[in-house]
Amino acid sequence: MRTDRVRAAERERVAQQTLPPGAYDFYAAGSGEEVSADEAASAWRTYRLLPRILRDVSHVDTSVELLGASLASPVLAAPSAFHLMAHPEGEVATAKGVAEAGSLMIVSSRGTRRIEDVAAAIGLAPWWYQVYVLRDRDHTVRQVERAVAAGAQALVLTVDAPYVAVKPRVRLPLPLPADDELAWSVGLDGRTADREQDPSLGPDAIAWLRRVSGLPVLVKGVLRADDARACVDAGAAGLVVSNHGGRQLDRTVSTARALPAVADAVGEAVPILVDGGIHTGTDVLTALALGARAVLVGRPVLWALAAGGADGVRELFDGYRAELTEAMALAGAPAVADLDRGLVADEVGVAGPGRPASPRPVREAGG
Numbered sequence: 001m002r003t004d005r006v007r008a009a010e011r012e013r014v015a016q017q018t019l020p021p022g023a024y025d026f027y028a029a030g031s032g033e034e035v036s037a038d039e040a041a042s043a044w045r046t047y048r049l050l051p052r053i054l055r056d057v058s059h060v061d062t063s064v065e066l067l068g069a070s071l072a073s074p075v076l077a078a079p080s081a082f083h084l085m086a087h088p089e090g091e092v093a094t095a096k097g098v099a100e101a102g103s104l105m106i107v108s109s110r111g112t113r114r115i116e117d118v119a120a121a122i123g124l125a126p127w128w129y130q131v132y133v134l135r136d137r138d139h140t141v142r143q144v145e146r147a148v149a150a151g152a153q154a155l156v157l158t159v160d161a162p163y164v165a166v167k168p169r170v171r172l173p174l175p176l177p178a179d180d181e182l183a184w185s186v187g188l189d190g191r192t193a194d195r196e197q198d199p200s201l202g203p204d205a206i207a208w209l210r211r212v213s214g215l216p217v218l219v220k221g222v223l224r225a226d227d228a229r230a231c232v233d234a235g236a237a238g239l240v241v242s243n244h245g246g247r248q249l250d251r252t253v254s255t256a257r258a259l260p261a262v263a264d265a266v267g268e269a270v271p272i273l274v275d276g277g278i279h280t281g282t283d284v285l286t287a288l289a290l291g292a293r294a295v296l297v298g299r300p301v302l303w304a305l306a307a308g309g310a311d312g313v314r315e316l317f318d319g320y321r322a323e324l325t326e327a328m329a330l331a332g333a334p335a336v337a338d339l340d341r342g343l344v345a346d347e348v349g350v351a352g353p354g355r356p357a358s359p360r361p362v363r364e365a366g367g
């Protein structure tokens, strides 16, 4: 299964027909007027590329090393809540598909299957655990301890949600089965207030989580260069440039446009990941050329899960990899280290349609 735009739209359409309407709306929704959710994908398409010619691209290698994990391609599964609404096996099916494709799943702390069962489905492949720090810190510690015991290799601390934004499209209650694990993870056990995210969180949460878990902590939800630097200073092992798929503050800058400034601010200090509207291999190539080490995909995984279960998820990631391979070959970049700013026209002073030309330093990576 390829992932290009037509097929991405088709996958969403099939999922929409398969899913109960309440579930589809919950997954698809953005906050506010859905401006950020709507423009995420088109923002990647505003960049224009400057391919290199006469490079030996007879072998193209999409593999990457990320915080000690060896991955077949730089496309990861973003953390997303409530997979049970998309498939009876929920996160377990997602995990199988992602692992079979040689990719990495960031398991949401708002999961709907036991973390131990998700870990078992992943087997020996690496996975990371996404954390919200809740008002009830003891509960957060218990969640993290379970994830560490189950084998998580890093934590991803989501910081763009001090409060959960209103999504006008979402109608409660969600079509979720009554389930003990769900009650425990989401706080549907009558303890809702202290299971909400702690809105007083500061940068010291990064070092705290590291201490509690003994794992590297990435910070997800970075859009600004100053915040990026502050997170690195506070001990972040990596950053995810994200606006939560347009589900928190609406009208934030697109991640496609936020990424270059964050990459410039951080340099090679820690790996930068990015998500939001990444639907094709050329989107992935553009993100890596602009300074990301890897990308995350959110809704496409949910659509693939709803339509095809674990097989659908594996095919989705295989599709991204096939498209990235083709895009890299045509761009004259046999390895991901060859993807640099020099490939992006408006980043090197040749105006694309997205914005006026503004010369930027070209980072030469791998010649």
Ligand SMILES: Cc1cc2nc3c(=O)[nH]c(=O)nc-3n(C[C@H](O)[C@H](O)[C@H](O)COP(=O)(O)O)c2cc1C
Binding pocket: 026, 027, 028, 040, 078, 079, 080, 081, 108, 109, 110, 130, 158, 220, 242, 243, 244, 245, 246, 247, 275, 276, 277, 278, 296, 297, 298, 299, 300
């Ligand atoms: C239905 C849904 C649930 C999500 N749940 C979480 C979550 O539990 N934790 C988190 O950090 N991000 C969550 N996100 C945000 C994703 O991790 C990611 O940032 C976003 O989906 C990327 O955009 P994309 O869907 O266009 O790929 C969720 C997104 C969606 C669509």
